[in-house]
Structure formats: C-alpha cells, structure tokens
Amino acid sequence: MDVGRPNQKKRAIIIVLDSLGIGSSKDAVNYGDEGSDTLGHIAELCNAGKANSRCRLQSGPLHIPNLARLGLADAAKESRGKPLPYSGKPSVIDGVFGFAQEISSGKDTPSGHWEICGLPVLFDWGLFPNTPNCFPxxxxxxxxxxxxxxxxxxxxxxxxxxxxxxxxxxxxxxxxxxxxxxxxxxxxxxxxxxxxxxxxxxxxxxxxxxxxxxxxxxxxxxxxxxxxxxxxxxxxxxxxxxxTPPHGPTLLDHVSEAGLPVISIGKISDIFAGKGISKSVKAPNNDGIINQILDQMKVVNEGLIFANLVDFDSKFGHRRDVSGYANAIEEFDKRLPEILKLTGDNDLLLITADHGCDPTWKGTDHTREHVPALFYSKKVSSKNLGFLTTFADMGATISNHLKTPALKKGVVCNLW
Incomplete structure (x- = not known):
C-alpha cells in the first residue's frame, strides 16, 4: 500500500459513544453477559412505554432518525438477530455499517479504545477480588x-x-x-x-x-x-x-509520526496516557464534547479528531438509568446533523463504541457486547459490512484513509 502523504488533505473523525453496545458477543457467556444488549434493551423499554421519565425529553419509541440514516438500526439488527424497535426510519441509508467483535481479554475502556486503534489487549489485566476489604x-x-x-x-x-x-x-x-x-x-x-x-x-x-x-x-x-x-x-x-501507557504503537502514534495532528476530545488523552496526542481538549459532558468536536472540525483540516462521549457510560450505563440513557442517545442524534454538515469531501467519520453497559443488566459493570461500526463519507454510498472480527478493523480503515502505515492488527474495510 502506498503510505505517502496524499496530494489532498485527508481527515478522520472518530466518535466513541461510550458503552453503546448493540448485542452480546459470542464469548459473552464467559463474562456472565450472555443476552446483554445495551441499545436493544433501551429501545425495547422505550417502545413499551417504560422509559418515560422527567429526565427524558420525549416519550414513546426511541427516536434516532439520524443514527438510523447512518445504519445503526441495521447494524443492531444484524448483531442482535432481530429488528430494533425505534421511530424515525429513514427513506435511505447514507452510511456504511457493520458490527464488530472485541478480541481483547477485557471489556474495559482502555482495551476497547486501544483495540479500535489496532492494539488489542491479549493479556489479562490485574484485578482486585470481589470481596470485602478487597485491597491487600x-x-x-x-x-x-x-x-x-x-x-x-x-x-x-x-x-x-x-x-x-x-x-x-x-x-x-x-x-x-x-x-x-x-x-x-x-x-x-x-x-x-x-x-x-x-x-x-x-x-x-x-x-x-x-x-x-x-x-x-x-x-x-x-x-x-x-x-x-x-x-x-x-x-x-x-x-x-x-x-498505564499502551503496550505498543497505536493508530494515534502512526498518525502523529506522519506529521498529522491528533486532536483528543474528552477522556481520549487519558485513555492513551497522552501517547500520540498533539492537542487535548476537555469538556464536562456530552453536549460540551459535541461542541468541541464542531469547533475542532472548523479549524483542523487534516489528521485525526478523536472524541469520547462519556455520559452514556458514566451517568447512565453504570447507574442503570434506562430513561437517562435513552435521552442521551436521542440528544446525540439531534446534534448529529451538525457534525455531518461539517464533514468534507476528503473526510471519513466513524461512530462506534468501546464496550457495552446495559442499563437493564444485573450489577453495575460493563457488558461484553458487539459495537456498531458506522462509517460516513460523502464519497461512499450505503453498504452492509456485516460482522467485523475485531475492533481493529475500524482503526485499519481509518489508517488506510489517512495513508499512514498499516497497523499490526485489523483488516481494512472495503467501503466502496
């Protein structure tokens, strides 16, 4: 593959909807998560009228016309094996969509993000036992x-x-x-x-x-x-x-070493221990992070803009707040057109997640799930990528778009 810098500036935007899993993965039984389905269970409860609280700005079925337009509902259907109940069905699909499986040993935030960027965590992290006085x-x-x-x-x-x-x-x-x-x-x-x-x-x-x-x-x-x-x-x-710093080079290192900017928004810089980051921008919540995405898209015309929307996970997933999670999805959906409007001819947008955190599930921890792989570019038309065997396929595709050296893990998705 030619890894020389292109004549035209290329830009990629990765937005991680933290914990928005779309159905339990094949190995979920090993984690006690068989049957978990973050998006699916939220949508089902919305459809049944059981997610209508004051913290949700609307009632009834989950309303996601813009995410559905990029193929989220179709990817969820492929992952969970049945249709996703929602409102706002688009007349056409404008995105390239699929669903990805995690191969990292854990279902934690660093593992998910690092694997997206071509560095799966194939070792076991240290853990503390679930007992009283769990620290030595x-x-x-x-x-x-x-x-x-x-x-x-x-x-x-x-x-x-x-x-x-x-x-x-x-x-x-x-x-x-x-x-x-x-x-x-x-x-x-x-x-x-x-x-x-x-x-x-x-x-x-x-x-x-x-x-x-x-x-x-x-x-x-x-x-x-x-x-x-x-x-x-x-x-x-x-x-x-x-x-702890990543145990090897990631997409971020490849992009920055190619002389391109890497803009971290939200907790991305923390997740990667600052490695490969050119500029780190913080924001207090999803809305502020979206504002920063828009601001950076207006001034950064090449390289990588990488954002994590943490509220899905920290405020609603772990707290098992179905209505709050539904509202956060719908609020992001409302603002998605602002991002699409700023997406140029040489841009590639990826919307994905790093793991699940089903708010209907037992306990308060993450769930082992597939994640959406939603690609959008003005140069591609609708296509179903189907099942991606590792999150790293997404990073490989971004790397290919930016013409940076290939990652060690991951296969480039054919978007055309």
Missing amino acids: KSLLEEIISKGNISGSLANCHASGTKVLEDFGEELMKTGRPIFYTSADSVFQIAAHEKTFGLEKLYDLCEIVRKIIDPLNIGRVIARPFLGDSASDFSRTSNRRDLT
Whole structure:
C-alpha cells in the first residue's frame, strides 16, 4: 500500500459513544453477559412505554432518525438477530455499517479504545477480588504512608454513586479518601473537592499509580465530588484517569509520526496516557464534547479528531438509568446533523463504541457486547459490512484513509 502523504488533505473523525453496545458477543457467556444488549434493551423499554421519565425529553419509541440514516438500526439488527424497535426510519441509508467483535481479554475502556486503534489487549489485566476489604493490607499501608493520609474508607467493589452515599459524610469528618474498584482493572479514589482538596486528590492518584504499576492495574481514577450530605453529593467533571501507557504503537502514534495532528476530545488523552496526542481538549459532558468536536472540525483540516462521549457510560450505563440513557442517545442524534454538515469531501467519520453497559443488566459493570461500526463519507454510498472480527478493523480503515502505515492488527474495510 502506498503510505505517502496524499496530494489532498485527508481527515478522520472518530466518535466513541461510550458503552453503546448493540448485542452480546459470542464469548459473552464467559463474562456472565450472555443476552446483554445495551441499545436493544433501551429501545425495547422505550417502545413499551417504560422509559418515560422527567429526565427524558420525549416519550414513546426511541427516536434516532439520524443514527438510523447512518445504519445503526441495521447494524443492531444484524448483531442482535432481530429488528430494533425505534421511530424515525429513514427513506435511505447514507452510511456504511457493520458490527464488530472485541478480541481483547477485557471489556474495559482502555482495551476497547486501544483495540479500535489496532492494539488489542491479549493479556489479562490485574484485578482486585470481589470481596470485602478487597485491597491487600500491605498495599493500603504503603499508600497511606507514602500518601501521608490517616487511612482510607470503603476498600471494596462498589458503584460510584452508592459509595458516596455510604462513605461521603464520613470522608468529610475524617479526611480519609474513599478507595473502591469494580470488575474492571481500576483503583478509584473519591474525595471531596473542598474538604479534601482537588490537587491533593490528584497527587494521591499519582502516588497510587506508581505503587500499583507492578500489579498491572489498567487505571487509577480520581473521582472528585461536591455536596454537603449524602442526599446531595454529586461527582464533578474534574475526573482524571491515570492509565498505564499502551503496550505498543497505536493508530494515534502512526498518525502523529506522519506529521498529522491528533486532536483528543474528552477522556481520549487519558485513555492513551497522552501517547500520540498533539492537542487535548476537555469538556464536562456530552453536549460540551459535541461542541468541541464542531469547533475542532472548523479549524483542523487534516489528521485525526478523536472524541469520547462519556455520559452514556458514566451517568447512565453504570447507574442503570434506562430513561437517562435513552435521552442521551436521542440528544446525540439531534446534534448529529451538525457534525455531518461539517464533514468534507476528503473526510471519513466513524461512530462506534468501546464496550457495552446495559442499563437493564444485573450489577453495575460493563457488558461484553458487539459495537456498531458506522462509517460516513460523502464519497461512499450505503453498504452492509456485516460482522467485523475485531475492533481493529475500524482503526485499519481509518489508517488506510489517512495513508499512514498499516497497523499490526485489523483488516481494512472495503467501503466502496
């Protein structure tokens, strides 16, 4: 393949709808997730009139005319083996669509994103057991000593909102941060921005990151919150992820090494530990991230713009909020035409996800699912790609569009 720079500037935009899975994958049984279906179950409950709450701006069937126009409903039908109930059926499909299977060993955020970018995680991350006092005593003692704190609270598997209800007030009284984890390879630290201090929280996370590196833990996550009591505690937008660096080159490295800009929006830079990133832009929520996508598309005319819309996962998937998740999908759908309008003749847009997080499923963790692979370009017409055997096929296709060196994993999708 010719990897020389093209005469015309090429640009790619990747938008990850964090956790928007479209049906359980073939190996979901190994994860206890057989039958999970994030988009499908949300759509079914909307269709049954069971997702009509005040947090959803409309009622009835899930209304996704613009995503359906790019082939989301068709990809979901292929993945789940039955039609997706929704409203806003388009007269034509303008996108190239398919559904992709993850080959990485985990169903976590870094694994999904890295695999999209050609670097599947074929090893097992370190995990903490789902037992009371799940962190080793020696580990806690080292963190307490080096972090200069008096102790820690929780020290267990927990949901991010429940752990604040249970331990937030005690943190404010004692000054002890909340340590917790999940089924993912994470060490999460929650602390009050005012009574504990935001910078102190960040510093503690840096210390913990160094301590747990030998344990092969994927992320240390700072979870700051505000509020005066358990009834009004809420997490702020000042989250910070300290991710272990990717274990090899990714699409981002290839693009940046070719002299092209790589613009990270949202938590992308954190997920890749800053590797291959030219510029990182933050935003507090989905709406702000979409605004940043539009702003960057107006000024960056080549290279890669890479965004993650985190609210789907953090605010609605993990919290098992069907109505809120449905509303977030519909709100993104409303704004999708703004993105399509700025998509030029030499652009390739990819809309996908990194894993599932079915809000109807047991527990509060991610679910092992297929993800949509929706490509849009003014130069391609409707096509069904069918089943992609790895997320890396999407990254390979983006790499081919940008004329950067081929990734080690992934097959280029024939969009024409």
